[in-house]
Amino acid sequence: xxxxxxxxxxxxxxxxxxxxxxxxxxxxxxxxxxxxxxxxxxxxxxxxxxxxxxxxxxxxxxxxxxxxxxxxxxxxxxxxxxxxxxxxxxxxxxxxxxxxxxxxxxxxxxxxxxxxxxxxxxxxxxxxxxxxxxxxxxxxxxxxxxxxxxxxxxxxxxxxxxxxxxxxxxxxxxxxxxxxxxxxxxxxxxxxxxxxxxxxxxxxxxxxxxxxxxxxxxxxxxxxxxxxxxxxxxxxxxxxxxxxxxxxxxxxxxxxxxxxxxxxxxxxxxxx
Amino acid sequence: xxxxxxxxxxxxxxxxxxxxxxxxxxxxxxxxxxxxxxxxxxxxxxxxxxxxxxxxxxxxxxxxxxxxxxxxxxxxxxxxxxxxxxxxxxxxxxxxxxxxxxxxxxxxxxxxxxxxxxxxxxxxxxxxxxxxxxxxxxxxxxxxxxxxxxxxxxxxxxxxxxxxxxxxxxxxxxxxxxxxxxxxxxxxxxxxxxxxxxxxxxxxxxxxxxxxxxxxxxxxxxxxxxxxxxxxxxxxxxxxxxxxxxxxxxxxxxxxxxxxxxxxxxxxxxxxxxxxxxxxxxxxxxxxxxxxxxxxxxxxxxxxxxxxxxx
Ligand SMILES: Cc1cc2nc3c(=O)[nH]c(=O)nc-3n(C[C@H](O)[C@H](O)[C@H](O)COP(=O)(O)OP(=O)(O)OC[C@H]3O[C@@H](n4cnc5c(N)ncnc54)[C@H](O)[C@@H]3O)c2cc1C
Ligand SMILES: Cc1cc2nc3c(=O)[nH]c(=O)nc-3n(C[C@H](O)[C@H](O)[C@H](O)COP(=O)(O)O)c2cc1C
Ligand code: FES
Numbered sequence: 001x002x003x004x005x006x007x008x009x010x011x012x013x014x015x016x017x018x019x020x021x022x023x024x025x026x027x028x029x030x031x032x033x034x035x036x037x038x039x040x041x042x043x044x045x046x047x048x049x050x051x052x053x054x055x056x057x058x059x060x061x062x063x064x065x066x067x068x069x070x071x072x073x074x075x076x077x078x079x080x081x082x083x084x085x086x087x088x089x090x091x092x093x094x095x096x097x098x099x100x101x102x103x104x105x106x107x108x109x110x111x112x113x114x115x116x117x118x119x120x121x122x123x124x125x126x127x128x129x130x131x132x133x134x135x136x137x138x139x140x141x142x143x144x145x146x147x148x149x150x151x152x153x154x155x156x157x158x159x160x161x162x163x164x165x166x167x168x169x170x171x172x173x174x175x176x177x178x179x180x181x182x183x184x185x186x187x188x189x190x191x192x193x194x195x196x197x198x199x200x201x202x203x204x205x206x207x208x209x210x211x212x213x214x215x216x217x218x219x220x221x222x223x224x225x226x227x228x229x230x231x232x233x234x235x236x237x238x239x240x241x242x243x244x245x246x247x248x249x250x251x252x253x254x255x256x257x258x259x260x261x262x263x264x265x266x267x268x269x270x271x272x
Numbered sequence: 273x274x275x276x277x278x279x280x281x282x283x284x285x286x287x288x289x290x291x292x293x294x295x296x297x298x299x300x301x302x303x304x305x306x307x308x309x310x311x312x313x314x315x316x317x318x319x320x321x322x323x324x325x326x327x328x329x330x331x332x333x334x335x336x337x338x339x340x341x342x343x344x345x346x347x348x349x350x351x352x353x354x355x356x357x358x359x360x361x362x363x364x365x366x367x368x369x370x371x372x373x374x375x376x377x378x379x380x381x382x383x384x385x386x387x388x389x390x391x392x393x394x395x396x397x398x399x400x401x402x403x404x405x406x407x408x409x410x411x412x413x414x415x416x417x418x419x420x421x422x423x424x425x426x427x428x429x430x431x432x433x434x435x436x437x438x439x440x441x442x443x444x445x446x447x448x449x450x451x452x453x454x455x456x457x458x459x460x461x462x463x464x465x466x467x468x469x470x471x472x473x474x475x476x477x478x479x480x481x482x483x484x485x486x487x488x489x490x491x492x493x494x495x496x497x498x499x500x501x502x503x504x505x506x507x508x509x510x511x512x513x514x515x516x517x518x519x520x521x522x523x524x525x526x527x528x529x530x531x532x533x534x535x536x537x538x539x540x541x542x543x544x545x546x547x548x549x550x551x552x553x554x555x556x557x558x559x560x561x562x563x564x565x566x567x568x569x570x571x572x573x574x575x576x577x578x579x580x581x582x583x
Binding site for chain 1: 302304308309311312324333337341346348350353526546548552
């Protein structure tokens with residue numbers, strides 16, 4: 001269904017039932033615990049989408065009990081289907097991790113705006129499951145040899161699709177940093193700071209991860225005069241800009257919806 | 273109940289000064305300014321759209337966190353963030369299907385005079401079908417209690433809006449956070465309200481055991497969603513018996529069956545709120561499913577069903 005009155009930014013969004021192709025656990029090494037998994041869904045048939053955009057997902061078992069959909073970055077889009085990389089966190093992601101092939105989940109998207117794709121040296125900074133959108137980004141980029149990925153993580157590396165990213169886009173430079181103790185964090189941030197500095201001159205920086213991580217990057221970018229885009233992970237009710245539950249304050253002091261005006265913002269245009 | 277017929281059921285509803293093609297409206301604050309949902313269905317298929325609560329000047333709302341999920345419901349303390357009446361009329365209203373669907377402005381102010389000013393600005397625009405008055409502003413003069421909790425103050429606000437609204441119908445939206453909702457309902461009806469909406473959110477809170485802090489920055493917020501449906505049904509039933517003006521039911525409605533339950537309890541029309549978040553096309557599905565469900569229960573016109581609950 002579509003309406004002639006839909007504003008341009010909305011025209012492309014669909015709400016549909018998509019068949020689950022499979023659920024691929026990551027990092028299921030010794031224990032039975034699967035921290036992360038890839039949820040592969042049938043191709044939604046979108047006309048257009050951009051890396052950094054996301055979808056809202058509901059499993060039928062949410063019923064009336066879990067009210068909101070759950071937000072996930074578009075991690076890969078191929079003709080064979082749409083992949084989301086999900087970290088099991090609470091009730092919703094647990095239920096999604098238990099979906100079975102052939103089941104239908106409700107998906108609305110592609111939502112929000114994406115990362116800028118510019119043909120210049122680009123640094124991708126990912127914290128934890130913040131890695132998810134960068135697979136799509138690296139795959140879609142016209143000059144992947146200009147890309148550098150720095151990935152900080154707490155769970156074992158095999159929990160995340162890091163190797164997949166490297167295999168998919170071998171032209172990009174990729175490094176990972178395992179934060180095992182709290183003392184490792186300053187070391188990681190030092191490494192990030194050094195990189196941000198390298199991209200201050202004519203480069204582009206993109207970041208996705210926990211808010212404290214994004215806050216640190218915003219500060220570094222400001223100090224070194226670098227252009228950076230941050231992808232925010234605010235709690236979302238509707239995903240389409242209606243409930244005003246996900247807002248961030250912009251540089252004009254206005255509260256704007258992260259779901260529809262973001263989730264990607266220029267670092268200097270928002271307060272964090 | 274009437275016997276099953278083969279004719280297509282008539283979903284039209286006639287309200288004071290307002291005829292709508294079906295009883296399904298969207299609830300204020302849950303459907304943005306309407307356009308946010310335009311790609312999930314045809315806005316012109318809806319009986320009405322009640323837009324996000326408007327104030328005279330734009331408002332930034334409360335600090336984050338503003339929303340929290342709870343079993344079968346959610347809490348919100350958005351704090352009435354809105355773009356203000358001027359920008360609404362200029363930027364949003366022209367794009368809404370105001371000829372096919374009743375566009376209702378939800379008003380929010382902190383004293384009767386300001387309510388009057390706001391009502392005047394909105395009632396001058398013929399593209400709007402009605403005004404819905406939200407009387408939940410905590411009134412400092414009354415010790416932080418909302419207008420809607422005091423029959424006299426709710427009546428004063430109703431009078432101010434009625435006086436300013438001219439011929440535009442005025443709906444007053446009642447709060448369930450009172451000992452006896454029929455007292456406020458009667459006071460507001462006597463003050464000239466054309467219709468009532470039952471109910472706004474229930475005051476609640478959520479705490480985080482890990483951080484030992486409230487989950488909402490505002491500490492308390494409004495509970496909505498399927499969890500409040502029984503309360504809303506009760507209020508609609510009580511109020512529709514206490515007053516002679518039509519009642520619009522809202523609270524936890526997420527299916528066409530819920531709609532018919534509210535009409536059975538006495539509602540003339542309904543609003544869909546939190547269910548719009550559960551799936552952004554919910555309200556369009558309900559509109560589509562309603563006629564078939566009416567047929568299933570042998571209802572050819574909603575007037576036959578309204579208020580026929582046998583107790
Ligand atoms: C734009 C965007 C993209 C995201 N992309 C991914 C991704 O690719 N992979 C991934 O694993 N996670 C991603 N997240 C985070 C993911 O949405 C949450 O982990 C998930 O909603 C948790 O739900 P739950 O039911 O398991 O947790 P619960 O604790 O049961 O959820 C409670 C509520 O809090 C919300 N919530 C909890 N944690 C977060 C969080 N970190 N961010 C946003 N909302 C949260 C949930 O939506 C839910 O409404 C993204 C979030 C956003 C906003
Ligand atoms: C996020 C959110 C914002 C709301 N904003 C308003 C508002 O601006 N004005 C108003 O009168 N009611 C507002 N409400 C209340 C709803 O219109 C409705 O009365 C309430 O949510 C109960 O219905 P529901 O259970 O179907 O959601 C809001 C509710 C929610 C969840
Ligand atoms: S999640 Fe509802 S406005 Fe962003």
